[in-house]
Amino acid sequence: MNNLGGYEEEFRRLFADESQTRLLRLSTDLLRLEEAGNDAELVASIFRDAHSIKGAAGMVGLDAVARVAHVMEDLLEGLRNGERMASPELVDGLLVAVDALRSLIPAMLQGEALDDEAAVVEAGVRALVDVPGRHGTPSAVAPADVPPPGSEPEPASADREAAPRRRADAAAETIRVPVTRLDELVRLVGESAAAHLRMGRMLADVLDVDPATLGEFRELSHVLNELQEKTMRARMVPVATITDNLHRAVRDVARSCGKDVHWEVRGEDTELDRSMLEQLADPLLHLVRNAVDHGIEPPEEREAAGKPRQATVRLHAMQLGSEVIIAVSDDGGGIDVDRVREQAARRGDDVTGVSDEDALYLTFRSGLSTAGFISDVSGRGVGLDVVRTSVDAARGRIEVLSTPGRGTEFRIVVPITLAVLPCLLLEAGGHRYAVPMHSVLVAQEVDDDALVHAEGRPTMWVGSQAVVVSDLGRVLGAERDAAGPVVVLSAVTRRHAFRVGALLGQRDVVVKGLGRLLPRLDVLAGAGVEPDGSVLLVLDAPGVIDRARKLRDRPGTTTAAAAAGGRDRPAPGPRGAILVVDDALTVRELQRSILERAGYRVRTADDGVDALARLAEEPVDLVLTDIEMPRLDGFGLTEAIRGHASLATTPVVILTSRATAEDRRRGLDSGADGYIVKSAFDEAALLNAVERLLGRAP
Amino acid sequence: MNALLLPVDREWYAIESSWVREVAAAPLLVPLPTAPATVLGVFNLRGEIVPVFDVGRLLGVGQSPDHPFVVVVDSGLGLAALAAHAVPELADLGEQLGAADVPGGVARFACDRRVAVLLAVDEVLAPARIGGGRA
Numbered sequence: 001m002n003n004l005g006g007y008e009e010e011f012r013r014l015f016a017d018e019s020q021t022r023l024l025r026l027s028t029d030l031l032r033l034e035e036a037g038n039d040a041e042l043v044a045s046i047f048r049d050a051h052s053i054k055g056a057a058g059m060v061g062l063d064a065v066a067r068v069a070h071v072m073e074d075l076l077e078g079l080r081n082g083e084r085m086a087s088p089e090l091v092d093g094l095l096v097a098v099d100a101l102r103s104l105i106p107a108m109l110q111g112e113a114l115d116d117e118a119a120v121v122e123a124g125v126r127a128l129v130d131v132p133g134r135h136g137t138p139s140a141v142a143p144a145d146v147p148p149p150g151s152e153p154e155p156a157s158a159d160r161e162a163a164p165r166r167r168a169d170a171a172a173e174t175i176r177v178p179v180t181r182l183d184e185l186v187r188l189v190g191e192s193a194a195a196h197l198r199m200g201r202m203l204a205d206v207l208d209v210d211p212a213t214l215g216e217f218r219e220l221s222h223v224l225n226e227l228q229e230k231t232m233r234a235r236m237v238p239v240a241t242i243t244d245n246l247h248r249a250v251r252d253v254a255r256s257c258g259k260d261v262h263w264e265v266r267g268e269d270t271e272l273d274r275s276m277l278e279q280l281a282d283p284l285l286h287l288v289r290n291a292v293d294h295g296i297e298p299p300e301e302r303e304a305a306g307k308p309r310q311a312t313v314r315l316h317a318m319q320l321g322s323e324v325i326i327a328v329s330d331d332g333g334g335i336d337v338d339r340v341r342e343q344a345a346r347r348g349d350d351v352t353g354v355s356d357e358d359a360l361y362l363t364f365r366s367g368l369s370t371a372g373f374i375s376d377v378s379g380r381g382v383g384l385d386v387v388r389t390s391v392d393a394a395r396g397r398i399e400v401l402s403t404p405g406r407g408t409e410f411r412i413v414v415p416i417t418l419a420v421l422p423c424l425l426l427e428a429g430g431h432r433y434a435v436p437m438h439s440v441l442v443a444q445e446v447d448d449d450a451l452v453h454a455e456g457r458p459t460m461w462v463g464s465q466a467v468v469v470s471d472l473g474r475v476l477g478a479e480r481d482a483a484g485p486v487v488v489l490s491a492v493t494r495r496h497a498f499r500v501g502a503l504l505g506q507r508d509v510v511v512k513g514l515g516r517l518l519p520r521l522d523v524l525a526g527a528g529v530e531p532d533g534s535v536l537l538v539l540d541a542p543g544v545i546d547r548a549r550k551l552r553d554r555p556g557t558t559t560a561a562a563a564a565g566g567r568d569r570p571a572p573g574p575r576g577a578i579l580v581v582d583d584a585l586t587v588r589e590l591q592r593s594i595l596e597r598a599g600y601r602v603r604t605a606d607d608g609v610d611a612l613a614r615l616a617e618e619p620v621d622l623v624l625t626d627i628e629m630p631r632l633d634g635f636g637l638t639e640a641i642r643g644h645a646s647l648a649t650t651p652v653v654i655l656t657s658r659a660t661a662e663d664r665r666r667g668l669d670s671g672a673d674g675y676i677v678k679s680a681f682d683e684a685a686l687l688n689a690v691e692r693l694l695g696r697a698p
Numbered sequence: 699m700n701a702l703l704l705p706v707d708r709e710w711y712a713i714e715s716s717w718v719r720e721v722a723a724a725p726l727l728v729p730l731p732t733a734p735a736t737v738l739g740v741f742n743l744r745g746e747i748v749p750v751f752d753v754g755r756l757l758g759v760g761q762s763p764d765h766p767f768v769v770v771v772d773s774g775l776g777l778a779a780l781a782a783h784a785v786p787e788l789a790d791l792g793e794q795l796g797a798a799d800v801p802g803g804v805a806r807f808a809c810d811r812r813v814a815v816l817l818a819v820d821e822v823l824a825p826a827r828i829g830g831g832r833a
Contacts, residue, residue: 191745431729476731514730514740515776517823518749519830523732529742535728547732 015060016109022049023102027095028244031251034091038079047076053101062108064118068101071125088255093128095248097121179274182235189231190420190510193224194529201532232273232420239317239326240268242281246288250313253292260299260310261292270317272324272416276394280326280412283390287328287410288313290384295332295408305405307331323438324416329409335360335402346649360400364388385692392491392542395436395525421511423528423538425504428481429473432536434509434528435487439541441495442488443503457552460497462488470548472498476523491542496549511538523547576621576694577601581611581637582655583629591624591655591686598687608632612640615647622693624686627656627663635670642671651693655686699791703814704769705784706753707760712791712807712814719770719777721786725750727765734830738765738781750779756827757800773823791816802827 029046036042054069072094078084100121108114200211211217243265254261296302296311303309316327337359341351344362351359364384387410391398396414415421415438423434424443442462451458451469458469467488471480481501488497509528514521522543528536578600582588592602603620605611607629615623623641627634634654641647653674654667667675674689701712702721725741727750733739738750750768754760765781791807791814798805802822803815821827 187745194745431731478731512747514747515749517773517775517778517828518730518737519734519825519828521730521732521830524730527728527740527747529745529747533742534726535740535742535747537728537730 012060012109015056015062016106018056019053019105020102022053023098023105024244025049026098027248030091030094030098031244031247033079033086034088034251038082038085043076043079047073047080050076057105060109062105064115064122065101065105065108068097068118068122068125071122072097075125075128090128092255093124097125100124177234179235182231185231186235186510187512189224189228190512190529193228193510196220196224198533228420233271235274236271236416237274237277238268239270239272239277239315240265242277242284243268243315245281246284246315249285249289250292253289254296257293258298259292259296261296262310262312264312264314265316266314267317270319270324270326272319272414276414276416279390279394280396280414283387283412284315284326284328286384286387287412288315291328291330291332291408295330295334297333301333319416323413325411325413327409327411329407331407334404334406334408335363335400336404337402346651360402363400364398395439395540395542397491420508421538422506423509424487424506425536426472426487427501427504428498429476429478429501431476431478432504433472433476434507434536434538435489435541436525436538437506439489439491440487441490442486444485446486448483460486460488462495462497465495467495467497468548468552469497469499470552472500472544475544475548475551489541489545491545494542494545494549496545498544498548509536509538575599575601577603577618578690579603579605579611579614579620579623581605581608581623581625581629581634583607583626587626594686595624595690598690600690608634608637608640611637615641615644615650619647619650621650622690623650623652624690625652625654627654627667634672635666638667638670638672653689653693699816701789701791701814701816702769703787703789703809703812704753704780704782705786706781707763707783709759710809710812710814711753711757712789712809712816713769713771713780713819714816715788717771717773717819719772722768722770722779724766725768725779732830734828735761736828737830741768741779743770743777743779746777748777748779750781751823751828753780753782753822756822757802759800771819774820775823778823789814 026046026049029042029049033039033042033046050069050072054066054073057063057065057069075084075090075094079086084090100117104114104118104121108118200217203209203211203214203217247263247265250261250263253259291313296313297305297307299309302311311331313328313330316329318325337356340359340362341354344354344359345351349362351362354362364387388398391412391414394414396412399411399413400408401411402408415436421434422437424437424440425432425434426443427433446460446469451460452466453459454466459466460469461467469486472487474480475498481499484499484501485503486497486499487503488495511526511528513526514524523540524543525538525540527538530536575598578595580588580591580595580602581604582591583606588604592604595602603614603618605614608625609631611623611625612632623637625634625637629637632640634656638652638654641650641652651673652671653676654672655676656663664675673693676686676689700715702715702718704711704713722741722743725743727739727741729739730737730749736752736755738752740747740749742748748770750765752761752765764783767782767785768779769782769786770777770779789809791809793808795806795808795813798815800815802818802824804818805816807814807816
C-alpha cells in the first residue's frame with residue numbers, strides 16, 4: 001500500500017495508540033467547547049486532532065476513517081472562522097462520531113472490514129452541516145480572535161483556558177511506564193524491607209547485636225522507608241484522570257432527561273493508587289448519573305421551589321491522613337426517606353423506630369432505590385447496592401447525607417493505597433491474621449458480664465448500637481476461642497464484633513494478591529510475608545462480616561462443612577411467580593423464556609383486563625406489563641392493582657418503548673415501581689430490575 | 699520423554715519437565731480459610747505467595763496423607779505447587795501403556811516397573827477442578 005517499507009505493523013500500532021489519545025482529548029475538548037463557546041484555542045486544538053487523525057489514518061490505509069476525519073475537519077473549519085457556533089446538537093453529533101471512531105479504529109486495525117460502518121459515521125457528521133448554530137448571544141470570544149483559516153493557531157497567552165493547558169504541558173515531561181513494571185518495583189521494595197527486617201533479627205539472634213544501636217542499620221531503614229513511600233507515589237494518579245468521563249455522563253444524562261446541570265470538580269489533583277481509582281470509577285459514575293437522574297428536579301420544579309433553574313452536581317476529592325474522601329453532591333430534592341421506609345416495609349423489613357438517618361442507609365440494600373423508581377437512565381437494574389459492593393471491594397466505606405429540598409451528598413472513603421496497609425495482628429482459631437486498621441472500630445478486652453444475650457446470641461454495645469459477637473475462629477472454619485478480646489469490624493454500613501484468641505499488635509503489611517489460580521475467597525484481602533518468611537493472611541472485613549452473618553442465619557451448619565464449601569452459590573430453587581402482560585406474543589414469550597431460565601414461575605396475560613382476571617385466580621409476586629394494550633392499558637392496570645385491597649402491595653414494573661418524561665411521570669403516578677425502556681432492554685437489565693423488586697439480597 | 703515423577707499416596711504421577719520450576723522441601727504451609735479442599739494452603743517462595751494443591755483431590759482419586767515436598771510448576775496463571783508425599787524423582791518415561799482415565803491425565807506410561815500417569819498441568823489446575831468460588 002503506502003510507503004511504509006517494512007514498518008507497516010509498527011505504524012499501525014503507533015496509530016492505534018495515538019488515535020486513542022487524540023480521540024479521548026477530542027471528546028474532552030468537545031465537552032469544554034459546549035461550555036466555553038467558540039474559544040479560539042479550544043477550536044484550534046480540536047481542529048488539530050481531527051486533522052492529525054485524518055493524515056495518519058490515510059497513511060496506515062484506513063481511508064474510510066480518514067474520510068470521517070475529513071468531514072469533521074470541514075465542519076470545524078466553520079467554527080474556526082466564526083461562520084458557525086458550537087451548539088449542543090453539533091457537539092452531540094461530533095461526540096457520537098468520536099465514540100464510533102474509538103471503537104472502529106482498533107477493530108479495523110485488527111483487520112475487520114468496517115468501511116461501511118465508517119461510512120455511516122461519515123454520513124452522520126455530514127448531516128451536522130445542516131444543524132443550525134447556537135441561537136442568541138455568541139460566545140465570549142469574538143470571531144476576530146480566531147486565527148484566519150489556514151494559519152497555524154498560536155498558543156493563547158493568558159485567557160481562561162491557559163491553566164488547563166499548562167497542566168497538559170507539565171504532563172509532557174512524563175513518560176509512560178507499564179503498570180506491571182511499577183507493580184514489580186513495589187514488590188521488590190517490599191522484599192527489600194522484609195529482607196532488612198530478617199537481617200535485623202539475624203544480627204540480634206546470631207551476633208547478639210541490637211540493630212537499633214547500629215548507625216548503618218538505621219540509615220538503611222530510613223532509606224528503605226523513603227524508597228517505599230516514593231515507589232508508592234509512582235503508582236498514584238490524580239482524580240482528574242476519571243473526571244472527564246463523569247462530566248460526559250452528567251451531560252448526557254442531563255440532556256436525555258431535559259435537565260440543566262452544571263458540573264463542578266474540586267480537588268481533582270488529589271492522588272490515589274491507580275488500581276483503587278479504577279475500582280472507584282464505576283461506583284462514581286453510578287452516583288453521578290444517579291444525582292442527575294434522581295437527585296436533580298426538573299427545571300420547572302426547581303423554579304417553583306425558588307431554586308435556580310440550573311442545578312449543580314459536584315465532585316469533591318480530598319486527602320485526609322491515609323484516606324481519600326470523594327464526595328458526590330447535588331443541590332436537588334434530597335432523598336425521600338419516607339418513600340425508602342415504605343419500600344423497605346413492602347419488602348418485609350421492620351422499619352418501626354428507624355431514624356431518618358438510618359433510613360438513608362437502607363438505600364444501599366438490594367432492591368431499594370433513592371428514586372423509588374427504576375428508570376432507564378441510572379436504573380438499568382443497578383442500584384446503590386452495586387455501589388456498596390464496589391466500595392466494599394475497594395475496602396472503603398460510604399456515607400450519605402441528605403436534606404429534603406436541599407440536596408444529597410454521598411461520600412466514598414477509601415485508603416490511599418492497598419499495597420501497604422496498617423494492620424492489626426491477631427490470633428484466631430490457632431492461626432495468625434492481619435486485619436486492615438481502617439476497618440477496625442474497636443479492639444478491647446470484654447468481660448462476659450459486659451455481653452448481653454439476645455436471640456441466643458451474645459451481643460455487645462458499641463456506643464448506641466447493639467452489635468452481635470461471633471467467634472472469629474469458627475467463622476473462619478477453625479477452632480473456637482473460648483475467651484479472649486473482642487474486635488469490632490465495620491464495613492461500609494455494617495458492623496460486627498468478633499471474639500478472637502489474642503491481639504498481637506500493629507504492623508504495616510505489604511499486601512499481595514493470592515494469585516489468579518485460586519478462586520476468590522471473600523474472607524481474604526490478600527497476604528503478606530512475615531519477617532521470618534511465613535505467610536500472614538490479611539482478612540477482608542466485609543467478607544468476614546458477610547460470612548459471620550450467613551453462618552448466624554443458618555443455625556445447625558457445622559463449621560467443618562462451611563469451611564469446606566467455600567462461598568455458597570445461591571440455591572437454584574423456585575423463585576417468585578411473575579405475571580407477564582403484553583399483547584404481543586413474541587414479547588411475552590421472550591420475557592417468559594428469560595424469566596423461566598432464571599428460575600421464576602411465569603404466567604402471562606394479553607392485556608390489562610385479562611391480567612386482572614389472572615390475578616383474581618391467584619396472586620403473583622410481581623407484575624411486568626407493557627403500556628399500550630387493548631381494553632385496559634399498563635397505566636390503568638397499575639392503578640387497578642394499587643386500588644385493589646389484596647393486590648395493592650404487588651410490585652409492578654412497566655416495560656415499554658416509550659421513553660418520555662411525561663410517560664415516566666404517569667407511570668410513577670399510577671403507582672408503578674419500575675420502568676424499563678425497551679430500547680435499553682436486555683436480559684440482564686430485566687432480571688436485575690425484577691430481582692431488586694423481589695428483594696433478593698445477595 | 700523427560701519427566702518428574704510425583705509420589706502421591708501409593709501412586710505415581712508424571713509431569714513433563716518443561717512445566718517444573720523447582721522442588722521445595724518442607725514448605726511452611728498456611729491454610730486458607732474457606733478455600734476448597736483441593737487447596738492445602740499457601741507458602742512463601744522467595745517473596746512470592748504460591749498456592750499448594752492436593753493432587754489426589756484435584757484428580758478425584760483420594761487425598762494425599764502428607765506433604766513434605768512440593769513441586770512448583772508454572773501454570774500459565776502464575777506459580778502453583780503440587781504436594782508430594784515423598785521425594786519426587788526425575789525419570790525417562792518408557793513405553794506408553796494406554797490412555798489415562800483420570801481427568802487431566804494424558805496417558806499411562808511404564809517407568810521402572812511402576813505405572814506413571816502423565817498429567818496435563820493446565821488441565822489439572824483448571825478452575826473447575828480446583829472448585830470453590832463463584833462462576
